[in-house]
Amino acid sequence: MSAEHGQDIVCAAVSSACYMAANTVTEIIGAEADAAATDGYMRLDIKSSREKAQDILNGLYLHLTELEKQYPGNINVIITEV
DSSP, X not given: XXXXXXXXXXXXXXXXXXXXXXXXXXXXXXXXXXXXXXTTEEEEEXXXXXXXXXXXXXXHHHHXXXXXXXXXXXXXXXXXXX
16 A cells, blocks of 8 residues: 555556566667656656557556556556647
């Protein structure tokens, strides 16, 4: 549940899922991408192999929206595309 910084399991679950998705896109699929994470936000700008990365991102979205249902006061999933 929600707790002090470093003890929050929701934050840990979200962080782990996001890093796994970003690493899979860049290291396993080999897509050219730029990622940055700060203060509860993560940005993943995929520059190549977008179609290959889409399944990974769909899985991440599913995982995060399920966490949002379980912990509605602790996570808000917002997806933006440029």
